[in-house]
Amino acid sequence: MQELIHRAKSLLESGEVVRVLGWRKGENDWDVEPAFFATTEDLEANFIYNGFCGANLSKYMIEASKLDGKTLVFLKPCDSYSFNQLIKEHRINREKAYIIGVGCKGKLKIENIDAEGILSVDGAGYPDCSETLTVHTLYGDKEIAYKDAMLERCHVCKGKEHKIYDELLGDSIDTCDADRFAEIAKIEAMSPEEKFAFFQAELSKCIRCNACRNVCPACSCRKCVFDSTKFDSAQKANTTSFEEKMFHIIRAFHVAGRCTDCGECSRVCPQGIPLHLFNRKFIKDINSLYGEYQAGADIDAAAPLTSFRADDAEPGVGRG
């Protein structure tokens, strides 16, 4: 972590960048915040990079792109996909960013540590994160495998390569230990009734707080259709608890082909709804209909839903 602070300080001092976008220490190991730093003193006192820095900073670069001067931004390998996608959509200005590709060994979710009254977590530090976390709680100590506390997205890690950067600092590990589409295949195999029951149980929990939308790097519309006061789409009141399915389905359609599968939606959902499943179903279908495509992997690659080929599959045609 010290090398990150050191490098950020020298870039700030040299005038190469005027601010640093990173993570700020919280009250505990796990409540780190995405944050802008403008001074070396602030960096020294409050910058942190540890296993709980799951937040994807790419979307904050939309606002930072509007400010004067360059912003130093720390991107983990998977965050770099989102950054690329935002460049492709002309939402952020590459020239306004100095990117340090920071090493990642998998990120943690405090809720995944099944313990009550957590006081501190040892073993989540960077770069020397360990295989096992030691969790100190009000009710005694507990050990848990690092892997068991990882975010879902880390189990389907896209790899340790940064897709865009100015320099790299620190090593990464490919933490993939699961089939990215296994959950989707399981749902596809369900009967229509089972599918309905599954999604009804999950989406009925939705409180429509909009955290998934607001954190999503692909949801970068200046004015979201769900915030429009001109249509009933802004309806905050529901006739049934399952009505929010429409919000999530429409959102999944809107980000289809642009979603990098960064997993922020599922990370932030206060009700633990596995929202990434919608996006991943689209990714799976796009892959099978138009060929393998990973949004954000390559700025210059033609996006399957916004480019036309004569032999394009037209799944909506001919099925009534």
Next chain:
Amino acid sequence: MMHECTCNPGYMRDTLIPQVGIITDIREETPDVKTFRVNAPGGGKLFEHMPGQCAMVCLPGVSEAMFSITSSPTNKEYQEFSIKRCGQLTDQLHTLQVGDEILVRGPYGNHFPVETALKGQNLLFIAGGIGLAPLRSVINYVLDNRENYGTVDILYGSRSADDLVQRKEIEEVWSKAPGVNVHLTIDREQEGWDGHVGFVPSYLKELNFDTNKVALLCGPPIMIKFCLQGLKELGFSNEQVYTTLELRMKCGVGKCGRCNIGTKYVCKDGPVFRFDEIDELPNEY
């Protein structure tokens, strides 16, 4: 199984539930302002109010918003709302015809202290554009109780002569009332206008009013700002100036949480404030 409900019978009619009102007259004041006269379905007024109070006007299926009641309580037959077309609801309201129904609930908020602090005082009304709407209620209340008040000056300005609302009443009633001076102004020269030209704040300074008055001020925020400055230059103190504020409102009773400026809810503690009260509030209006 039926339970005997022990609820207070007063709960049965909630303040959030509106009454049906009938539009009995529509006057086109300016290209974008109409004055709607509203009666209860069986005739008469929907409720009693005091000058400066507001009511929620609703078009079912469109939306609901707070408007000041422009008619005076001394009018025993109906209530009036002068409404400028500037958004979704007001666009729809402007399409209504005489005989159409709307929903109204209220009245809400406090009122100008016509029976207390303003009584016996010389009054200076300063309004810009649609800002005349709430002051008109006070002006007519004062004129209908003329003996209770001193001199009355009405300074009213608008973008153009066509944008002056209630022009007929101004010319035929107010200008002719005893002890009333009306000062009209428009922003830019216009053919057929031989009155004063210039912004309200500068005309205010030109008129050089005595400070033995209480001022009631309403108009666009920028006009309020410069008029207040002008009044101070003339020697008025904050305690001598009242205004009425407008913020987004949904409930009208200080519960929905959006129209507060610091600790004060505009819908409940306002909309009428004296400027020394506003000075105490955070700068967020």
Next chain:
Amino acid sequence: MYRIAKTDIPSLLAAIAAKGDLYLPVNTAGKTNFDAWSEDANVDLDTLKTVRSGKDIFFPQSENLYSCNRTDGKLSVTAAELEDKDFVVFGMKACDVRGLAVLDQVFLSDPVDSYYAARREHGTIVSLACSKPDTSCFCHAFGIDCANPEGDVATWFAGEYLYWLPKTEKGEALTAAVSSLLESTDEKAVEEAKASIRAIQEKLPLKDLSLDGWGAEAAKTKFDSPLWEQLYKPCLACGTCTFVCPTCQCYDIKDYNTGSGVQRLRCWDSCMYSDFTMMAHGNNRTSQMQRFRQRFMHKLAYFPANNGGMFSCVGCGRCVDKCPTHLNIVKVIKAFEKEGK
């Protein structure tokens, strides 16, 4: 004081539910929220904090205020029926019960909100002491004792029993209705349970959280602080904090076109949302900093100024647990404390 064996709790719940609706923590798809009891509901009395507080039983996320119909060209307004049946809420924690006292200040003050008032009138609250407070808890900062919750009936888990103490007339009535399942006992086990909870309270990391400097006076002293500009920065402008909060009560009123008429709904709104104060001709809180400041100033300064010093926060810590970017009221309080402002 009464008690019932833990193993008999399902019978107790069934007996309560036989007399009227029963709402209690139910686990659905991995998360526990207050929901209606049913025989196959996955009742979860062990989870410390439901995701949503119990407030939505009294102030639902969405409710019909009235319907408006047009028949023969005439508009008519039909008010929604008020709650008229008694119901029980089981398992509310001390913080959430106090949360209702905060909502009461809003909805039961003149003019009374009839919808909320009817539900309060008909609801009986069975609270449950927190056997295992969490590190994000700070209810004690607001004078709440999670070892001794308020409510119509207070309950405690101790050993193999649930202990039951009626505290109000409503509580006595409910106790009488299920008395065949309860046995009388002394206070000893509950006193021990309280002592053990209080020993944990002493170890909570937020036990010294101080509200010095907040309250009515803060309305003037803290509004213009430069700290807000720093604190709000990571805020996503989502409504998570407001929707999981037991005391947030801001609402919107919306129309729903049913095809044959219009239903006027009241639904939760959030001061974090960009359209919250937007109207046709302007908006007095245009930046997220202003909206962020409004939320905390409301809870810690404006509300106490208007309600005899009562804060609009009960220290449940849900915002601490749930904010996607880990902003919360504790960080705000501590930041101001550090600056000495």
